[in-house]
Amino acid sequence: MSAHSVTSSSGAPLHAIMAEFPNPAVVSHAAEKIRDLGYSKWDVYSPFPIHGIDEAMGLKPSRVSFFAGAGAISGITIALLMQWWMSAVDYPMVIGGKPYFAWEQYFPVTFELAVLMTSISAIVGMLTLNGLPLLHHPMAKKERFLRVGDDRFIIAIEAADPKFNADDIRKLLADLGGEHIDEVEE
Amino acid sequence: MSSIHPDQAEALGLVGKRGQGVERDPETIDGTITDDPTRRVPLVLGNRDFHSVTETICGWVENKTPNWWFPAFAVSNVLAIVGTVMILFLIVTGVGVWGLNNPVSWGWAIVNFVWWVGIGHAGTLISAILCLLKQNWRTSINRFAEAMTIFAVICAGTFPGIHVGRVWFAWFLFPIPNYNWIWPNFRSPLLWDVFAVGTYFTVSLLFWYMGMIPDLATLRDRAIARFNQKVTFGPMWAPHPLPAFVKKLTTVSIPANKIASYFYGVLALGWRFSSRHWWNYEKAYILLAGVAAPLVLSVHSVVSFDFAVSIIPGWHTTIFPPYFVAGAIFSGFAMVLTLLIPARALYPGMKDFVTARTIENMCKIITLTGSMVGFAYIMEFFIAWYGANPYEAEAFMIRAFGPYWWAYWIMMFCNVVSPQVFWFKWCRTNLVFIFIISIIVNIGMWFERLVIVTTLSADFVTSSWGYYSPTWVDILTFVGSIGIFMTLFLLFCRFLPMLAISEVKNVMPQADPHHPMYHKDGHHNGDQHKASDRSEGGH
Numbered sequence: 001m002s003a004h005s006v007t008s009s010s011g012a013p014l015h016a017i018m019a020e021f022p023n024p025a026v027v028s029h030a031a032e033k034i035r036d037l038g039y040s041k042w043d044v045y046s047p048f049p050i051h052g053i054d055e056a057m058g059l060k061p062s063r064v065s066f067f068a069g070a071g072a073i074s075g076i077t078i079a080l081l082m083q084w085w086m087s088a089v090d091y092p093m094v095i096g097g098k099p100y101f102a103w104e105q106y107f108p109v110t111f112e113l114a115v116l117m118t119s120i121s122a123i124v125g126m127l128t129l130n131g132l133p134l135l136h137h138p139m140a141k142k143e144r145f146l147r148v149g150d151d152r153f154i155i156a157i158e159a160a161d162p163k164f165n166a167d168d169i170r171k172l173l174a175d176l177g178g179e180h181i182d183e184v185e186e
Numbered sequence: 187m188s189s190i191h192p193d194q195a196e197a198l199g200l201v202g203k204r205g206q207g208v209e210r211d212p213e214t215i216d217g218t219i220t221d222d223p224t225r226r227v228p229l230v231l232g233n234r235d236f237h238s239v240t241e242t243i244c245g246w247v248e249n250k251t252p253n254w255w256f257p258a259f260a261v262s263n264v265l266a267i268v269g270t271v272m273i274l275f276l277i278v279t280g281v282g283v284w285g286l287n288n289p290v291s292w293g294w295a296i297v298n299f300v301w302w303v304g305i306g307h308a309g310t311l312i313s314a315i316l317c318l319l320k321q322n323w324r325t326s327i328n329r330f331a332e333a334m335t336i337f338a339v340i341c342a343g344t345f346p347g348i349h350v351g352r353v354w355f356a357w358f359l360f361p362i363p364n365y366n367w368i369w370p371n372f373r374s375p376l377l378w379d380v381f382a383v384g385t386y387f388t389v390s391l392l393f394w395y396m397g398m399i400p401d402l403a404t405l406r407d408r409a410i411a412r413f414n415q416k417v418t419f420g421p422m423w424a425p426h427p428l429p430a431f432v433k434k435l436t437t438v439s440i441p442a443n444k445i446a447s448y449f450y451g452v453l454a455l456g457w458r459f460s461s462r463h464w465w466n467y468e469k470a471y472i473l474l475a476g477v478a479a480p481l482v483l484s485v486h487s488v489v490s491f492d493f494a495v496s497i498i499p500g501w502h503t504t505i506f507p508p509y510f511v512a513g514a515i516f517s518g519f520a521m522v523l524t525l526l527i528p529a530r531a532l533y534p535g536m537k538d539f540v541t542a543r544t545i546e547n548m549c550k551i552i553t554l555t556g557s558m559v560g561f562a563y564i565m566e567f568f569i570a571w572y573g574a575n576p577y578e579a580e581a582f583m584i585r586a587f588g589p590y591w592w593a594y595w596i597m598m599f600c601n602v603v604s605p606q607v608f609w610f611k612w613c614r615t616n617l618v619f620i621f622i623i624s625i626i627v628n629i630g631m632w633f634e635r636l637v638i639v640t641t642l643s644a645d646f647v648t649s650s651w652g653y654y655s656p657t658w659v660d661i662l663t664f665v666g667s668i669g670i671f672m673t674l675f676l677l678f679c680r681f682l683p684m685l686a687i688s689e690v691k692n693v694m695p696q697a698d699p700h701h702p703m704y705h706k707d708g709h710h711n712g713d714q715h716k717a718s719d720r721s722e723g724g725h
Binding site: 025027106 | 235237361368369370371373375381385388389392396404407410411414455456458459460462464465467468469473474477481491687688689692696697698699700701705
């Protein structure tokens with residue numbers, strides 16, 4: 001079933017079907033079931049990161065580390081190249097009778113730049129992987145969704161999922177303890 | 187007979203299901219200070235659920251501005267303006283308006299710089315090092331302390347910037363190509379300082395901001411919800427409830443909520459509390475904590491190199507980096523307490539999060555770092571004698587018994603003697619007393635830097651000795667920097683979430699999906715029971 005053919009009861013294109021769960025325990029358990037049923041395009045929304053939800057949802061290890069690692073390596077490289085070129089090539093000067101490129105004296109700046117680049121790339125990586133910043137999202141139209149930052153736990157299965165079938169999903173979410181099952185329009 | 191585990195009983199009390207939560211004592215001891223090590227004391231008091239946490243913390247931002255805020259903000263603003271005028275006066279006149287003289291070419295500017303940077307160490311220490319050490323009590327104070335860090339580093343950064351004399355050449359600090367075709371000297375600790383403080387400021391700001399994204403999203407969603415909810419206005423003499431036709435005419439959405447939704451909406455970057463996002467977010471957070479932890483230790487080490495790498499007796503010592511770092515944490519925690527204790531009194535809801543135990547823990551860290559600083563002072567003196575260098579020995583004798591003896595003994599009293607009171611439980615639990623000690627520590631740490639800097643006054647040759655005393659411009663610039671700090675801090679208290687909402691929720695017992703309270707209430711069927719028992723066994 002192609003995602004474009006899915007429409008809501010009012011005829012508008014459907015983004016997802018969402019359901020509210022009472023607490024982190026029920027939502028984690030529901031996530032385990034949905035994972036085991038083989039859904040791929042779905043998400044759990046919670047006011048804080050639920051402990052163990054990665055396992056319950058079957059998430060792969062986060063790739064933020066690669067961004068951070070790349071940042072660290074480029075920070076060290078940029079710092080050493082910059083200091084070597086500025087102090088040993090372009091403007092060589094004898095200071096304290098030391099060699100032009102005595103690495104010990106270049107350590108503090110190298111360390112600081114490595115930390116700086118690691119932090120910036122970790123945050124940029126986190127935002128990139130999450131597809132943020134984002135101006136609008138279909139979920140944000142739902143009045144009930146506005147409470148997710150407060151105390152609500154919501155699961156939404158998206159229409160783009162290859163296994164999407166609106167009736168099955170409504171029944172599944174209800175069986176798992178979901179309440180206020182609702183359609184989210186695109 | 188009750189078969190319930192005390193942990194579980196406390197958790198149930200917190201959710202409000204059972205009246206066994208810790209009852210708050212009207213006195214400062216709220217039940218969280220206990221001598222029983224087997225008892226796990228809750229981090230959030232007052233039988234709170236997630237919603238009441240959100241309501242309390244967001245309420246500080248959303249409710250009417252408290253009455254005390256305006257006079258406090260006015261006073262801070264006046265001081266900030268005085269500081270700004272002093273800086274302008276310095277720029278148009280020259281550094282001669284300060285009390286600098288020939289041997290003492292660094293005066294209050296460097297004292298203030300080191301003092302502020304030191305204060306700025308507590309925030310990232312609390313958020314990074316205590317995060318890595320899994321000290322969950324930090325969640326109630328980390329946002330507060332990080333904000334303090336950023337504002338303190340802003341104040342710190344001002345001083346070297348204006349101390350360069352010709353401020354319009356301050357960009358020479360950075361490796362930017364200039365018309366003389368020369369580059370900065372990368373072998374100078376003063377340049378390391380530029381990179382260390384610059385990195386520290388940027389990373390602290392990023393850490394603070396990233397931690398705040400989910401909370402800003404909560405504020406955004408609440409502003410949108412309020413905007414959608416129409417408010418009915420009517421003339422005060424109209425009957426209540428209003429007749430339908432009047433209601434229709436006067437039902438409006440308050441535009442302030444629209445503005446708030448855009449303000450927090452832009453800052454929240456479209457965060458929507460997705461677990462897939464949280465997963466990357468937590469990874470980024472722990473990585474940031476991992477790199478920020480050595481950064482905290484490096485920054486004040488580099489600041490101490492400004493002194494230690496020179497060849498001045500009394501400065502040229504290897505003990506400086508660790509002793510500066512300990513002193514920075516010492517003063518930073520003192521400043522957090524100086525701000526936290528009044529804030530806790532002014533925002534009563536905060537008492538449920540910042541418990542007496544949290545404050546007690548901070549007092550213990552003050553005693554620990556204060557003792558390290560005291561050890562360093564004594565060790566410095568010992569090495570000055572044991573090292574058999576007459577200049578070094580003389581520098582220390584002059585510190586303790588020379589023209590600045592009073593500064594030295596103020597420092598010894600405030601930093602070495604005063605924090606030792608926290609060995610006594612009464613002292614660690616009496617808020618007024620803790621507040622006084624925290625101010626004394628702040629004063630002491632300022633004097634420590636004064637003692638170090640005025641070592642310059644006794645030069646190698648007696649003929650070049652010179653006594654340094656500040657001018658009124660020095661004093662007012664320092665007072666002004668406190669005004670700038672307080673102005674920024676009051677704006678933070680008014681417009682941003684003061685406590686990390688999502689992190690506080692995360693350390694509440696009901697946040698744990700495997701907590702026994704979710705499996706013994708009869709909420710779930712047997713199948714769920716089995717699944718969770720299995721997963722619990724795995725943990």
